[in-house]
Amino acid sequence: MTYVEDFASGENVLAPRAWLDDDSGRLALNGDWSFRLSPTVADAPDDLKDPDTSGWDTIAVPGHWQLSGYGAPAYTNIDYPFPLEPPYVPTDNPTGDYVRVVTVPADWDGARIVLRFEGVDSRFAVFVNGSEVGWSSGSRLPSEFDITSLVAPGKEARIAVRVHQWSLGSYVEDQDMWWLSGIFREVNLLALRPDAPTDVFVKAAWDHIDGNGTLLVESDVPGTVSVPELGLSVTTGEHVRVEGVEPWSAEVPRLYDAVLRTAGGEVRLRIGFRTVAVVDGIFTVNGNRVLFNGVNRHEFHPDRGRALTEQDMLDDVLIMKRAGINAVRTSHYPPHPHFLALCDEYGLYVIDECDLETHGFGYEPQPPKLPNPVMDPRFRDDLVDRMRRTVHRDKNHPSIVIWSLGNECGMGSNLKDMYDAVKELDPSRPVHYERDTEAEFVDIYSRMYTSPEGCAEIGADTSLYRNLPFILCEYGHAMGNGPGGLVDYREVFEKYPRCQGGFIWEFIDHGLRTTIDGREVYAYGGDFGETIHDGNFVCDGLLFPDRTPSPGMHEYIKVIEPLRIVADGNRVSITNRYEVLDTSHLRFTLSLEAEGEVIGGGGLQVPVIAPGETVSVELPPEIEKERGAGRPETWLTVTAELADATSWADAGHRVAWGQIRLDEPALAAAVPAGSPAEGTVGVQGIDIAGLRNIRLDVWRAPIDNDAIPGVAAAWREQGLHRVQHRIVSQGEREGAWEVVTRTAPPALQWGLRSTWRWTAVENGLVLELSVVPEGLFPEVLPRLGITFELPKVERVEWFGTGPNEAYVDTREAAAVGKYSATVAELQTPYVRPQENGHRVDTRWTRLDGLRIEAVDELFGLTVRDWTTQALEAAEHTADLVPGDTTYVTLDIAQTGVGTAACGPSLPDRDKLKTAPAALTLRFTR
Template sequence: MVDFHEDPGPGTGRRAARADFLSDAPRLSLNGRWRFRLSATAQGTGPGLPDPELDDSGWDTIRVPSHWVLEGHDRPLYTNTAYPFPIDPPRLPDDNPTGDYRLRFDLPDDWPQGWAGGRTVLRFQGVDSCGTVWLNGTLLGHSKGSRLPFEFDVTEAVRPRGNLLAVRVQRWSSGSYLEDQDMWWLPGVFRDVELLSRPAGGIDDFTVSASYDASDGSGALLVTADAPGLVEVPALGVAVPTGDRAAVPHVQPWSAERPRLYRGTLTAAGETIELAIGFRSVEIAGGRLLVNGAPVLFRGVNRHEHHPERGRALDRDTMIRDIELMKRHNVNAVRTAHYPPHPEFLRLCDEYGLWVVDECDIETHGFIYAGWEGNPPAEPMWREALLDRTRRMVERDKNHPSVVIWSLGNESGSGAAFGDIERWIRERDPSRPLHYERDPSYRHSDFYSLMYPSLDDLERIGQRKEEPPEGVAAESPDDVRRRGLPFLLCEYAHAMGNGPGSLADYQAILESYERFCGAFVWEWIDHGLAGPGGTFLHGGDIDYEPNGGRYCLDGLLFPDRTPSPGLAELRKAIEPVGITVEAGEVAVTNKYDTVDLGHLEFRWRVEVDGIPAGHGGTLAVPPCGPRETARVPMPEAEVASEGETWITIEAVLATATRWAPAGHVIAFTQTRLGTTPHHRPPLPATSTGRPRALDGLRLGEAVFDARTGRLVRLGGVELTGPVLDVWRAPTENDRGQGPRNALAADWEAVGLDRFLHRTGDVERPDDRTLVVHGRSGPATRTLGFRTTYTWQRRDGALHLRIDAEPVGDWHDTAYGHLTVSPPRMGARFSLPGGYTDVEWFGLGPGESYADSRAAARVGRFALPIDALQTPYVVPQENGNHVETRWLELRGPGLPALRVDGEPHLDFTARRWTSEALQAGQLLDSGRVWLNLDHGQQGVGSASCGPALPERYRVPVRRHSWSMTLSA
């Protein structure tokens, strides 16, 4: 039996690559239950696999499409950059799990085999990683290139009844060396399998060219095909033969913002093929990316195909859910990281409206561990395999108007093959520009592109003042050419765990310079796999080396497609309408690229201390074209005599779309009116009775421990605190990437996670005041804070001022040049576990941090304490709320506990400590742990990206903050 899996060639016996399309020609889905057996080596079950007489009744059955490792056979593996096998191209180890598949099927009675000269085609949309195929004992051939279709002509092999289709799939093949794409390794027949009837004399492949001339609004339509046919587009009055160009005087162009598709047909030999034509032109002119003559700015995400139970075997409903979520969160572009998606996804992008960077199924990142020696793009042995993947992508997807850029691949170094790929695409499809990020010369790319630059570096790029890449001489031809290219930020804002931060900062820069054509957040969804009890597994949960650990959990959606707080923050940062209040006017800036604001309605309302004040209405915004600003008078609204008066202005959908209902909020802003100081409601008078017997110091109804000076009772509330708290359960961004940006390791090295506390003097300067002095710091170190807690009884409440003065050596001895700053400056209280709910006035309703707060609104919010927690798959700091004016905790049978900031506090409330959260022990401790903080550092995106900007850190200096507590 022939074994192809170590052959570096792309495949044998296959038909030529062609466009994916829908038609009324007969089609038989072969999806369903197949017979399956897994073997340990590439030889599978042996040479008898294709024999129709083989008795497979004792075999297992498996769902197709699926991945066998998610169907109870073997295990999924995750790596980030490393190959899970020795680098010995094109060879693979003997241990190579191999799945043998068998399906018996009959043709429908009306299958048109009788068409004179008609053909029957067997199509696989995706097989990972090498599929060898037999039909009725006849070898058809094999294919590699897991995320791409391949077809065989089976006209002579198929029969009306009793067909036996056999497929052998090796987990590892030579193709695996080209597919190291920071993802789960998930083998199997994971996309659709179909039998297609092709009529004699029919059209097998065709190309739609639908260009748009922005100067006069005209379009030009040309459909070329491999056989003569008739093109009809009723809405345009077009009826022309293939090969004839149709000039259309007036068309509405296709864009992601207004995805106008003209439905038509292509008919030949009794078959009717569906056409979905979008007129648009893409070019680079003057160092800018233009679509339909106008500059565009991608507000994008990178998207792996993922489902927690089905892996990359996505169904159409899941694709629609993704696209609707993207559109509702102002995402207008997708980079198909790092391979072409299922073709149905691109059809949906055409219909819903998303710009697409279609990326080839090429990544060789693991050769970094070989010093890039033997990297396939630089080795002639791999040329045909690399070109084959390119051809199959371009030919399949060439007719989609949503696809505006071809990407040659990802993180595959440099090599002559990229020159071959570039030349082939430019000759085959000159209508789209090309992207490739990793070759520092950028000779094969129409864009300068980077991953994860700092804010300062991005600013320099916008000014075209960046340093040349390593290995490129300043003012060399490559350097000069690169500076003239538009810039595409293909990956930024690594969305791993709590974060990413600085999204609004990045967007402000991206919108400030003409060079930028947009950016793509890494990435859309966490790659968690379904585990027991509703949990999700990451790479580190699989006992295998090498292992990428938690690095697959880096999405804006949790694995079950619940939006994370990071997605809410992105939605606000990239909103396509800017609304600001300036000098008594409302300035409305249209940040769309192609449409005016006629599809939006502008609403306003007024609240006082978060309570609706009865003022509201709509703004009559005049016509405002793309990238223009309109101004309208500020609505007349009365400023309350007490409290904070805020006006909220929203841009909402005026009518329903296919992806959101009318009233869906696209953008918003808030502005405070006047400067009236906040009014604090009167507190109940202090009881004249003595509190229950309790040894200690008293200030009215407040009782303090005489030894520690900590508050232990306030009115009817038994509590303990405060304790100086400088620690948080490290986020994934705090842990950084290896030794880079490893803030959590630095914190632990100096003991910020193990502060011990000592009470010094406790003073009573008068009967209304208590002053507690102390010191907090870790064992083995001199660093710490000298603390002073000053308590005063005021108007029936208890006022607290905290002063924390740094002492000792704050340098990390492991990295002597670094100064370690604490992640938090706060005060922790322990409260009765009976508290169940929190109401607050401040920013909400979701969590917020110093560098991730744009999505939060000023208002009055109420949530159960348990609902304040964000369920990141890996437990870490979450649930913080900045700029809290006041909060109240309530529970059955307990007095309401109120805290007023002066003027603001950060707060978190949860049923476990930060230490338990860090350990992943999310069990009810029987207490509520309340943090009332001066501040907490930002979240950043250093899990794969630049260090947290200094302005979002907690400096090592004297800190003072105040609050008032009452029960």
């Protein structure tokens, strides 16, 4: 058995230590390396002690070889793409050789020279100047090798690295992501001078009772720590009280610059004073209950995979801060250390997770599967070592408030040993592990995708699970169109103190940019010819692959916004949901609109609101006089925005908003008198002012939350995707032209009988539609409405909810107003095409010259340049090509979107139950 299949974590690897910003000599080895890929380990020549690279290719480091033209990416969620027979790996094990020749700086004489790798996937061996140095695994953890005896300052050094796609480590790195190989993080050559610190542990706490801090800095080399802003100078190992210090939190990420000086060198520190504690079942930071408005974040870029730049990491942090997100779970491995430094600086709570997942083994040992590695003693030392390496590297980040043992590994004694290792190294932080379902040894009780009702049961009964704080480490699965129902979770989190929020799965779609049939697309599982894959399950983020926010992100921003702004009689009620901030950094503005037209506005004077407090504010007289003034539908929008620029957003950035309706909703208007619209009906439908092929619509292109849990399959069994239409009768009846149709699927005994009453009025027609189900009809419909065709429409204007798509359970972010967009702009480019673009509660719309308005009940509006059938058949957005026809759907109602692709089923409240229904519309030119 070679080292590729060894149960150890490495050989000749230096002990783990903290990631430090020090003055050690550093030579970055990023850039071009000579590269050779062999299809198997056996095919890789045994020449790395003195390789001739004259015929080799060149590859960029950091990077993945599959994204550089060698092999192909592969995506699986659970199943391993190789047989489960640890420690063995496939003979077909692609092996990449990297070689770089560098000159060791001449002034490094007398220093210990260390070769450091920040991340290599999967297992790798190192050779320097013809000598074998050692090997290591733990793909997303650093590895260091002492090569002092093998190199000479001022001389060239030949560094060769052999990287294997598969290794024993692959069995414990079954994270839900693309399998990508290579040196994907930085490589550095370091010069560690004698008497220079190499491992430092900053322990900075804050007492919320007396407002003072404490500081202890431990170092492997003694020295003095200077904190100029505090006028503090203290020796390492000395525990001191620091008066008047400001605490660090995600909302106010106060950091103090410090320097540790020893005889041999300096380390620059950024100290955040904060204390994490679990008190009476509540997770607290600095004495305050924390509500995690979080996301799970994989490292991903559509072109570079997990090889992120510092700008990529900053982009992620700024997106989160601007969205009101306050926490990140690093799923499912430690991120690049620069990302954690940004979380310290900008303010994000972090659950730092070990590089561990064994999902493909299942949660319990069941034949024919082998015992999970977390219960296999052969894996014990490597798993404990991975946890120690995680803690050591990241221990100095105040943003890290919880350690996590890993993800989806079932239960086993190795996990308990990992927990014990964390507590030995750092007892100051709680430890999380979701699959400890009975809370046997964790400090946080955690679940995935529990329904709001299930969360409420846990919140209400403090006798459960040792009364530990409860978080959802994953919820609100953001795959495709969704997630829906997020506001239900927010209500539970606010009602039960023990329920302390959670982390949306996940932050970004992992669509890899590529070309298929000459068209650029974002690829998902199967697009690279994988025989085992999980399709577009890798695209389940709040951001599209290019980091554009999806409608789900806009919805989440609204649900978690830090202020609640609602009507309070004739006043406005504002609740401060911040943890520590008052509202002195915000200004409040008003915008008054009548049927979408701005008729007034200005500022709103709001007293400073303390965290957790609510105030009721009187509206200005000029606004109040508009109440019930006989105007059209009138809405007041109250916005809270940043008064001044911050490190993460400009002044004027919207933080929260709320709408208040000022007019009295009118009674349903009577249908205008007119004459029967005789002659407008044909066998295939109705041709009115350019409308063609008008008919009842009950089908939508299944969203991921329909398809994956089998809801769409059940709808197909009920024939909803292939209904046929029949005209039962037509003629003048009671002052209208009445057409009765029946919509039903072949071979089944149910249908929808629809009565279409058309009345000609000035410049148009009024439609009174009533629908009655007959027979053994389905309990739930995807949608119910009418669809028709128009000659190509360029621009759509509407008064209703917007600007983005909204469904019955994703409407928190939808503001009532007047909007305008091209048909192309109305589409949401989900990586796998599906139902999208619906605007719930539309009052009226104008499609070029055609105006459609609700006479009584509001309608849902969808406008596309392709049919539902084309949308359903498409595999990528590039498959959808506009033609000369625009397709319009006006819904009476539509089933909600939910989060059932990975989560609870859609609640009955959001299902469109089959029942008699009606809709009245006015069509005018």
